[in-house]
Amino acid sequence: MRVLRAVRERVGPDFIVGVRMAVDERRADGIDAPMGLAILRHISGEDLIDFVNVIRGNIVNDAALSEVIPIQGMASAPHLDFAGMVRAELEHTGRGLAVFHAAKIDDVATARHAIREGKVDMIGMTRAHMAEPNLVRKIRLGVEHTIRPCVGATYCLDRIYQAGEALCIHNAATGRELTMPHEIDRAPVRRRVVVIGAGPAGLEAARVSGERGHDVVVVEAMPWTGGQIRLAARNPRRKDLLGIVEWRDAELLRLGVEVRLDECAEPATVIALGPDVVIVATGGLPLGADLEVGHDLVVSSWDVIGGDVKPTGEVLLFDDDGTHSAPAS
Template sequence: MANLLDPFQLKHLTLRNRIVSTSHAPNFVEDGHPRDRYRLYHEEKAKGGVALTMVGGSTNIAPDSPSVFGQLYAGDDSIIPWFRKLTDGVHEHGAAIMCQITHMGRRTAWDDGHWLPVLAPSGIRERAHRAFPKVMEQEDIDRVIGNFVSAARRCQLGGFDGIEILSHSHLLGQFLSPLTNQRDDEYGGALENRMLLTLQVLDAVRAEVGSEIILSMRITGDELTEGGLSAEDCVAAARMLEESGHVDLLNILAGAPYDDLGLAEWVRPMGLPAAPHITVAGRIRDAVELPILHAGGIADIATARHAVSGGYVDLVGMTRAQMADPHLVEKLARGKEERIRPCVGLGYCVDRVNQGKPAVCGHNAATGREQTLPHVITLSETRKKVVVVGGGPGGLEAARVSALRGHEVVLFEASDRLGGQLVLAAKGMTRRQVWGVADWLISEVTVLGIDIRLNTYAEADDVLSEAPDIVIIATGGWPEILAIPGGDLTISSWEVLSGEARVSGEVLLFDEVGDHPAAVTADALAGNGCSVNLVTPDRAILHDLGPTTSAVALHNLAANGVTFTCLQELTSLVREGDRVRASLRHVLTGNVTERLVDHVVVEHGLSPMDGLYHDLKPRSRNHGQVEHKALIGGTFPFVDTNRSGQFHLARIGDAVTSRNMHAAILDALRVCAAV
């Protein structure tokens, strides 16, 4: 049985272990190029021991395949020098590197890039990307084959060890799937016909790049959708690829990501079963002699071991796991598996990309910021006394980083346990894995021997008695009463999730924020048997969430009987016996309607708990201010503006203003890594 750390021979290339980072698009591109931010992100994984990093998720090859989520563009020669710098950087740290290329077909937008019609085998619209595609003519097909050839040549000149051609759900996969191919020419009908374009592309690319460079195909193992590619179809397609003689590696995945829930089932956030398609990959491995790679929600070492040692795959993709900890392999090799920062399926990385924003890991703030923030914290030249007030994720990260810098750290926490708001965030069923963030941070501060003082509501004298050099205020925020007539009749989401308030019957849950807290609250209420209507003034429920996490949350809420109302704001409440009459105003028309319910629960963000900060501010050397340019650049962020000050002071996270967990952890890392 193979071990994760065993080397693997892929054609002429010896991979140093079985762990891969598969192709994805973190949206770090500049003008379609992989410049320094992109390069350093992948170099970090190479430093951390990954065997193979596959870059360029959905690298576009033609102007009629525009980037809609920050992909590379290999449609002209300007990318070649940037490719070379990227491959040299990764190779320097002992990892292999491949680039994925694709034509997205209908899986993109027509009103971006050069505003060219999107292409597809048939004129069937995809719900996720929404374009009505042009039905491809033979001339389009011939041109696209040439585009693949030119892009492959650029990858070869760029120094890659291999090239991956993406089929699944993109143009080649759209020709292959009966869901999307309704042609009646030589490219439609029987599986062999639907496979024709893929084989023509492979023939042309192999003729261009020669026999030495590795060619991988990322293909579907089962669309798991009525009318789509069956498992038997996919096995037959894999055998055709093997028989072509051009393919050296098959990268297997499953599902049909043609709408938001389909995308979520492919790139899984928490709330869905983990790694469900390992057996799909194993079925393909049993049918062909080619090496098999699989990535699909494999977030932990135990699952990865099972996939490899169980004979399901030869190589295992742990892409998001290495966004959470790019040094995952190195820690495993050192016998420090328990120190690996876990991917808990927050989905923040994928959803930000699908919202047109750069990917970040929900709880590793250094990922994607390698130019300014370290993954490996080094010792400071001088030892300082750091006092952190607040044991939520921001405070825990501040304590962790400060201790790794070699400082003496005291952590005050007012409650009887660490974790802060994550204690509440983990109460629902769908998002309960979020506690994994707190679990890891608590484990780290314990291992590092930090002086943790629970049940201590720290006041200014408590802090001053420690004679600190640095004080970090991570006291978070607190929900306030909604400022409307009858606002005192509302119950906060915190009161529901903490169990402080007993809620039953018919509940109106008013969400002013559009993020996870309302979804978790609705989940908990429905789980307790309440009839819940989730109401928002936004035009969509959970407006600020991306497609994968919102799709899973809404699916689970709907399955538990939660109903949804948009474009309504809560204006007043009146007690009527044991019930509450709520007035709602339509935000567009101004029309007012009323609801009689048992309870009104409200989620509208937090007000900072900043009293201690303001008490300490006059005694600080910097009046509590951080210098923004230094903070962003990763250098010491404090400037002395008070000659009589005794310490440097900063506040982070919700103690500044209501944001999210990533913001609190980023604040902590930025402030403390340079102290």
């Protein structure tokens, strides 16, 4: 309270001041909801703050952190009803603080619902804006169907901890604005561009080429787009990654990019398309184990995740990378 009084005294009555608070820490020895509400009523009684940014949970470990900042595969807006309860309670007791809230509210429809239903007064969409910095502008322009979705990979947060920079798993310009602008300029000369491969890299190359105004054709050997993303998304925890593919599919359709599926890019095929530029984006391959014997017993994670192989009996998992969990397990 002393800090809040000092802040209010310094900035005056017309300056907006708020607090970000875990109203329920969800731990045995922490602040529970009744206690958190009592604290808020006490703070608001002196008219020191104008809003409260409601959090629910704690960050004592990674598992707890993922409840506060939910990741891919977890429920959308898991604490929205709780924030709505806080707002209703404050209104009921005559403490009309504005209530803000942010926790995996990553799409406009959910944010709009939260405001219209009176759950909160303002929604925070931090990761959503990192994926799509023009989110608000696109809503105002009536083109929210073109908003690049946040897929909850939380690469942005991980990257901050690992390297001190906020990047996005599928918006390369985020965090690199000085060298890679979000707005793509039209090319001075229109060219014929052939992209081989419709995985995430090929789709992005085709999208950027289309935004540049080029005549673009994508050739993909499989009957679908997405490449390894579709394999990864077979894990229920990673299903949200499909947004990377689905958004680009829609963008290519909007840009008039031709996508040829179930077609191998043989030399004659590519030459017949008359390209000025050919972009090869056929993806990587698993690094096979270097074994002297027993190759007939070895299958890759692709084989298992894709359903081509269903191991039986005793299975040994060999991870020669060590930087991630093995979804194939």
